[in-house]
Amino acid sequence: MSRSATPLSDWFGEHTSTLRGFDVDAPLDDLEPLRDIVGDAQVVALGEGAHFVGEFTHARQRMLRFLAERCGFTVVAFEFGFSEAAALDHWLQGHGDDADLATVGGTTNAGVNPQLVHWLRRHNSTSAHPLRFVGVDTPTAGGQLRPALEPLADYLREVDPDLVGLVERALAIADRFTGTSVAVAAPKWAQLDGADQDALTASLTRLLLRFRSLEPLYVSRSDQAGYDLALRHLEAALHADYMFTAMRDLFAGRGLDGDAAVRDHYMAESLHWHLDRAEPGTRIALAAHNNHIQKTPVYFDDELAVLPMGYYLHRTLGDSYRALAQTHTAEHVVEMHPTEEAEAGFTVTEERLGTPEPGSVEAAVIDAGYGTDISLTNLRNAPSEGLDRIRAQGSSLPIPVPQAFDAVLTSPTTTTYYTTSLHSEQ
Numbered sequence: 155m156s157r158s159a160t161p162l163s164d165w166f167g168e169h170t171s172t173l174r175g176f177d178v179d180a181p182l183d184d185l186e187p188l189r190d191i192v193g194d195a196q197v198v199a200l201g202e203g204a205h206f207v208g209e210f211t212h213a214r215q216r217m218l219r220f221l222a223e224r225c226g227f228t229v230v231a232f233e234f235g236f237s238e239a240a241a242l243d244h245w246l247q248g249h250g251d252d253a254d255l256a257t258v259g260g261t262t263n264a265g266v267n268p269q270l271v272h273w274l275r276r277h278n279s280t281s282a283h284p285l286r287f288v289g290v291d292t293p294t295a296g297g298q299l300r301p302a303l304e305p306l307a308d309y310l311r312e313v314d315p316d317l318v319g320l321v322e323r324a325l326a327i328a329d330r331f332t333g334t335s336v337a338v339a340a341p342k343w344a345q346l347d348g349a350d351q352d353a354l355t356a357s358l359t360r361l362l363l364r365f366r367s368l369e370p371l372y373v374s375r376s377d378q379a380g381y382d383l384a385l386r387h388l389e390a391a392l393h394a395d396y397m398f399t400a401m402r403d404l405f406a407g408r409g410l411d412g413d414a415a416v417r418d419h420y421m422a423e424s425l426h427w428h429l430d431r432a433e434p435g436t437r438i439a440l441a442a443h444n445n446h447i448q449k450t451p452v453y454f455d456d457e458l459a460v461l462p463m464g465y466y467l468h469r470t471l472g473d474s475y476r477a478l479a480q481t482h483t484a485e486h487v488v489e490m491h492p493t494e495e496a497e498a499g500f501t502v503t504e505e506r507l508g509t510p511e512p513g514s515v516e517a518a519v520i521d522a523g524y525g526t527d528i529s530l531t532n533l534r535n536a537p538s539e540g541l542d543r544i545r546a547q548g549s550s551l552p553i554p555v556p557q558a559f560d561a562v563l564t565s566p567t568t569t570t571y572y573t574t575s576l577h578s579e580q
Contacts, residue, residue, distance in 0.1 A: 159521070160521060161537070161540070162518050162521070162537065162540050162541060163518055163521035163522040163523075164522075165536065165537060166518045166519060166521070166522035166524070166531060167522040167523065169531055169532050169533075169535075169536070170519070170522060170524055170529050170530065170531040170532075171184070171187045171529065171530050172184070172524065172527045172528065172529055172530075173185065173213075173216075173527075173528040173529065173530055173563075174528075175528065176208075176209055176212035176213060176216070176528070177212075177216075178212055178215040178216055178219065178273060180216070182216070182219060182220045182223065182224065185216060185217065185220040185530075187530055187532065188217065188220055188221075188478075188530065188561075189224065189225065190532060191476060191478065191530075191532050191534065191560055191561040192221065192225055192476060193473075193476065194474075195437075195471075195473070195474050195475060195476040196429070196436075196437055196438065196471060196474040196475070197425065197429070197437070197438050197439075197440055197467060197471060197474065197475045197476070198221060198227070198437070198438075198439055198440065198475075198476045198477075198478065199439075199440040199441070199442065199447035199464060199467075199475070199476065199477045199478065200214045200217050200218070200439060200440065200441050200447075200478050200480070201441075201442065201443060201444035201446075201447045201448075201477065201478060201479045201480050201559075202214065202265060202441075202442075202443055202444060202480045203443075203444050203479065203480055203481040203482065203487075203544070203545050203546055203547070204487050204488050204489070204545075204546075204547045204548075204568070205265070205443065205488070205490065206488045206490075206502060206570055206571055206572050207482070207487065207488060207565075207568045207569065207570065207571075208568075208569040208570070208571050209482065209528075209565040209567060209568060209569060210265065210480045210565070211265045211267065211269065211270055211571075213480060213528070213563055213565065214265060214441055214480070215270065215273055217439075217478070217563075218230055218285065218439055218441075219277070219281075221437075221439050222277075222281070222283040222284075222285055222439075223281065223282075223283045225437065226283075226435075226437055227285070227437040227438065227439050228283075228284075228285065228286060228436055228437065229285065229286045229287075229288060229428065229432065229436060229437070229438045229439070230274075230285045230286070230287055230288075230438070230439045230440075230441060231287075231288045231289070231290050231425055231428060231438050231439070231440045231441070232265070232266050232287070232288075232289060232290070232291075232440075232441045232442070233265075233290065233291050233421070233441065233442035233443065233446060234260050234266050234289040234290070234291055235259070235260050235289045235291050235292065235293045235294055235295070235301055235302075235390070236288075236289045236290055236291060236292075236293075236302075236386060236387075236390050236424050236427075237289070237293045237301040237302040237305065237387050237390055238258065238259045238260040238289060238293060238294065238301050239260070239287060239288050239289030241257075241258045241259075242258045242260060242266075242271070242287055242289075243286060243287040243288065245258060245271075245275065246271065246274050246275050246278055246285075246287050247278060247284070247286075248275065248278065248279050255271070259293075259294055259298075259301055260289070260294060260301075265441060267571065267573050268573060269571075274287065285439075288428050288438075289424070290420075290421040290422075290424035290425050290428075290440075290442075290463075291417075291420075291421055291424070292336075292390050292393050292394040292397065292417060292420060293390055293391070293394060294334060294335065295334075295335045295336060296335065296336035296339065296394045296397045296398075296401075296417060297332065297333040297334055297335040297336050297337070297338050297339040297394075297499070298328070298332045298333070298334075298339070298394075299324065299325065299328040299332070299391045299394060299395070300325060300328065300329065300332065302387040302388070302390040302391040302394070303321050303324060303325050303328070303387070303388075303391050304325075305383075305384065305387050306321055306361075306384050306387045306388050306391070307321040307322070307325075309376070309380060309381075309383075309384035309387075310384075312375065312376055312380075313371070313372045313375040313376050313381075314364075314368070314371075314372065314375075317361065317364065320357050320360060320361055321357075321361065323353070323357050324354055324357040324358055324361075324391070327346070327350050327353060327354045327357075328354060330342075330346065330350075331343045331345070331346060333499060334497060334499065335499045335500070336394075336397055336398070336401050336499070337401070337492050337499025337500050338494075338496075338497075338499035339398060339499075340397070340398050340401035340402045340405065341402070341405065341494050341499075343398040343399075343402065344398075344402045351398075351399075354395060355395055358388070358391055358392045358395055359392070361388055362388055362389070362392055365384075365385055365388055366385070369381060372384075379431075382427075382431075386424070386427055389420065389423075390420065393416055393417060393420040396416050397414075397416060397417050400413040400414060400416060405492060411457055411458040411459075412451075412458040412459070412460060412461060413460075414459060414460040415460050415461040415462075418446060418460055418461060418462050418463040418465075418466065419461070419463075419466060421442070421446065421463040422463045422466035422467050422470075423466075425438070425440060425463070425467060426470065442463065444479045444480065444481075444544070444546060444559075445460070445462060445546060445551075446462050446463045446464065447462065447463065447464040447477045447478075447479070447559075448462050448464045448465070448477060448479070448553065448558040448559060449462075449464045449465055449467075449468040449475075449477055449557060449558050449559070450462075450465065450553060450554055450557050450558040451465060452551070452553075453552065453553075454551075464477050464558075476560045476561075477558070477559045477560055478559065478560060478561040478562065478563065479515075479544060479558075479559040479561070479562045479563070480562070480563045480564075480565070481515055481516060481544055481545050481562055481563075481564050481565075482516070482545065482564060482565045482566065482567070482568050483510065483516050483519060483520055483525045483526075483564060483565075483566050484507070484565070484566065484567050484568040485506060485507055486504045486505060486506050486507060486568065487504070487505055487507060487545070487547065487548055487568050488502055488503070488504055488505075488547075488568070488570040488572075489502070489503055489504070489505040489547055489548040490502055490547070491503065502570070502572045504570055505548040507545075507548065510545070510550070511543060511550055513540055513541060513542045513543055514541075514542075514543040514544060514545070514550060515531075515541065515543070515544045515545075515555055515562050515564070516544070516545055516564065518541060519531070519564045524564065525566060526566045527564075527566060528563070528564070528565055528566065529563070529564045530561065530562075530563050530564075531561060531562050531563075531564070532560075532561050533555065533556050533559055533560055533561050533562060534556075534560050534561070536555070536556035537556070538554070538556055538557070541554075541555045541556055542554060542555065543555070544558075544559075544562070
């Protein structure tokens, strides 16, 4: 692709470096420019402009290696259920075999796919810099309550057995509409009687209020760590329950502005939950969609869609939070379409894309002469004007890019994979 000289393309030309490839086991010297972007940040988010893109997964793995081996990061947090992550981390630390992985739940939408988990397990067994795995999301991307409520019930049997019946009541309702994502569960939830919908919310709310009120008693019957973990499971279920309504209304075209922030706020608070309990000096690499990690609000058609996780983290951590987006200059990308009858609640297709729009990251990369390269651009001193959009799934999202992200990694190609299981073949 030929270069078109503009002030913005000239700036990109001066602040962009090329990367060698996507081989996750290759030497890491080409990623050294990442060191200046990361700085001394405690949390570094690694995004992706679309789910189910192989290049984004592989580039993220290389960056994870760099952060672990050269920057001292010891934890990777994913857009993956808080409640399910402990079982996966146990497997990633070398316990059990492939058959045990089949019993581990959790969404695969955000890059936690078979290739990634097997690489992480191998990395942890061979590297001097292993990575712990933690989750920050609602259970199975908001489509299930059981992963959060089962450990809650186990805890209550120890500290408040009379309350277990309330958990079982909630599970009896939730099991009638559960699914592998909120895209599956929300439409099924909408078909419940209003009384059952209200009963589920009421049960979870009663549990939460009593749980918080009786903290001293519960801690005396267990310990603080056990209480804190059980409370986070309960909060996961309550946030997921809220999102059933939010997503039902969104699918019906009557969603409230910013309603999706409930999920993103939970993810940000989950990240803080892990930070608060980590050893001093712990540094976390956070993996999620670009729209979740950006520091600025997300707008669609000039209406507030969400205050993203990155917005909350930037408010609390300031410059100790860095966000690195991933995008591409390819002519097609995977897209997810809500489909009620599909197993995951959506179908996956490849969408053709038009030429990147002026003012977009992708156009600037192409005009700077990097359109056919894998490139890394440091945006921390980027001009505040003229860079105002980036690709998101199959669309181009208006966004103040230099305020939203500290850097962007751009791939010239996109290769689609799709899996709904951690142990299936890609």
